[in-house]
Amino acid sequence: MQIQADYYDGKSARRAAATMTIVGRVVVVSRDGFSSEYAIDAVRVQSRLRGAPRRVDFPDGSAAITDDHAAIEAAFGVASAQTLAHRLESHLGFVFTAIIGVVVAMVLGYMYGVPWVAREVAERLPDGIESQLAEVSMKSLDQAFFEPTALDSDTRKKIADGFDTLRASTDLPKTVRLEFRDGGWIGANALALPGGVVVVTDQLVEAMPGVDETLAVLAHELGHVRHRHSLRHLLQDSITALAASAIYGDVASLTSIAVTAPTVLAHNGYSRDFEREADAFAFDLLKKIGRSPKAFASAMTSLEKAHEEQPRDPNKLRRKIGLPDKEPAAEKPKERKRPQGEKSDFSYLSTHPATSERIRAAEQAAGAP
Ligand SMILES: [Zn+2]
Incomplete structure (x- = not known):
């Protein structure tokens, strides 16, 4: 059987008159004195579209186009009624x-x-709901982790005044406030709760070489407040849990939102995008009030050092949940190690890795005008 067609070599737009001859299971394409042979199974025939010529694709990228539908269907066994959708599905x-x-x-x-x-x-979200959320979050964090602050009032005043200066240089409302807490088991940390409550732990303040470094960390937390990261983070988790419960009909995942909320807030496992956003906000803010973003780099370095030096007290959490001490708390503090099998680490560094990238960014921001 012979079929007349226009032939394209797949490399140029040139058209050549060709003849396709089907010999057994082989298609022979002859044009311009050349001929090529293809196994019939390797040749792809386009579905018939109303009024359009039929395209035949060869495995080497070349193609032939013909109007001779009857011959194509006889040669390749393509049913004339075959629809495009059927062809796609099959x-x-x-x-x-x-x-x-x-x-x-x-x-x-x-x-x-x-x-x-x-x-x-x-x-x-209406502000009222957010501030309610702030109070609930603060209460559950107090129950789960925190103790009242033991910082002296002078230190607290210096930091609180600095925080007010930082806050006043942003468009954030006065309801955004700072809370001091003994971090207890979670140690050196600072977090931004939904509703604009920033918490800083005694351990973080103590790990800093000076007030400037503490304020640099607080400027970063204000960045989280400004961009509503903690609320967005909490909502993202809740939406995912809601979706999961809708798909699996799993009510347990819904109740887990309430249970995990304090952990999510304390751990603040923000995405890198959120961290970068908060960092950039902090660098701008520090420069705005005449301080150097270098303090942020120094804060990160100090946190890293403190993290290596200070073993945490594993018994604080045990006492909270009514378990006896694993070992005497006060006797040999230097030898105390992290409790075995404990995977989660709530320190600031576990959620805010003091990467060289971030330190470099702070130093660059300090150098830039
Ligand atoms: Zn952060």
């Missing part, structure tokens, strides 16, 4: 591509959709 490669497409859409939805919704909700 094509395994297309099915796989579609599945991958759906998975990619779901992953993108999770990565970008959930944070987007969380940001939109966070920005529309």
Whole structure:
């Protein structure tokens, strides 16, 4: 059987008149005195589209186009009634591509959709709800981790005044406030709760060489407040849990929001984007009030040092939950190690890695005008 067609070599736009001859299971394409042979199974015939000529693709990238539908269907066994959709469905490669497409859409939805919704909700949430959330969060953190501060009032006043100066240089409302706490088991840390409550632990203040460094960390926390990171973070987790409970009908994941809220807040496992955003905010703010972002670099370095030197007291948490001490707390503090099997580390550094990248960024910001 012979079929007349226009032939394209797949490399140029040049058209050549060609003849396709089907010999057994082989297609021979002859044009310009050349001829090529292809196994019939390797040749792809386009579905018939109304009024359009038919395209035949060869494995080397070349193609032939013909109007001779009857001959094509006789030669390649393509039913004339075959629809494009049917052809797509029956094509395994297309099915796989579609599945991958759906998975990619779901992953993108999770990565970008959930944070987007969380940001939109966070920005529309009435202030009253947010400040209520702040009080609840503060209360549960006090119950779970914190003790009253033991810092002397002079130190507290210096830091509180500095915090007020920082806050006054932003567009943040006066309701944004600073709380001092003994960090207890979580040690040196600073966190921003939804509703604009910033908490700094005694251990963090003590680990800093001076007030400037503490304020640099607080400027970073104000960045989290300004961008409502903790609320967005909490909402992202809640939306994910809500979605999971909707899909699996799992009420347990809903109650887990309430249970994990204090942990999420304390741990503040923000994304790198949130951290970068808060860092940039802090550098700008420090410069605005005539301080150097270098203090932030120095704060990170000091935290790293303190983290290496100070073993934490594992018994504080044990006492809180009514367990006897594992070992005498006061006797041999130098030899005390982290309790075995304990994986979570709530220190500031575990959630705010003092990467060389961040330290460099602070030094660069200090150098820039
Ligand atoms: Zn942070």
